[in-house]
Amino acid sequence: MADLEANFIKKQIQDSIETKQLLLEDSLLIDLIDQVIDVTVNAYNNGAKTMLAGNGGSAADAQHIAAELVNKLCFDRPALASVALTTDTSVLTAVANDSSVNTMFSRQIEANGKPGDIFIGISTSGNSANIVAALKKARELGIVTVGLTGKEDGAMDPFCDYCLKVPSVNTPRIQECHILMGHIICTVVEERLFGHLK
Secondary structure (H helix, E strand, C coil): CHHHHHHHHHHHHHHHHHHHHHHHHCHHHHHHHHHHHHHHHHHHHCCCCEEEECCCHHHHHHHHHHHHHHCCCCCCCCCCCEEECCCCHHHHHHHHHHCCHHHCCHHHHHHHCCCCCEEEEECCCCCCHHHHHHHHHHHHCCCEEEEEECCCCCCCHHHCCEEEECCCCCHHHHHHHHHHHHHHHHHHHHHHHHCCCC
16 A cells, blocks of 8 residues: 555656646747736836735635735735735635625725726636636726636636637646745845845
């Protein structure tokens, strides 16, 4: 049993490496990540903010990325305005109870989003109804829309100005690459605004 478990562990690590290698070799995806960095830097230079949302593990990723922007990642610097729309339990449960779970993020964007802000919607399937609704609402309000998803076409794709599609259909591998891309975006944004990449 120990050998079987060790082989399984190694296989998971190898699968993760192979997915990241595919990401590394995807020049179009690398260019899209760079474009997201550009628009994010521009948004912050213009006094805007980022908002993020996802469900389950993607909610955790949304909170993780927002925390890196608000606090810091690689060095001390001024805070950057970023809000994870997954964290206010009173708002979330009120909207879910009185309206629908599908509007729990779009309602917050309607209340707090401004033209020039950025909304990052995270869905491994690309079909999470509340993320699709949030992207639609953001588009209506002149908010830049970014999607993090997997390789399959999804309902969210048409509503993303920038759709970062991980080259995988495996949920854990997609999520691992989502947080990698989130860290890359936060690192370069931080460097360009406050570091040496001006």
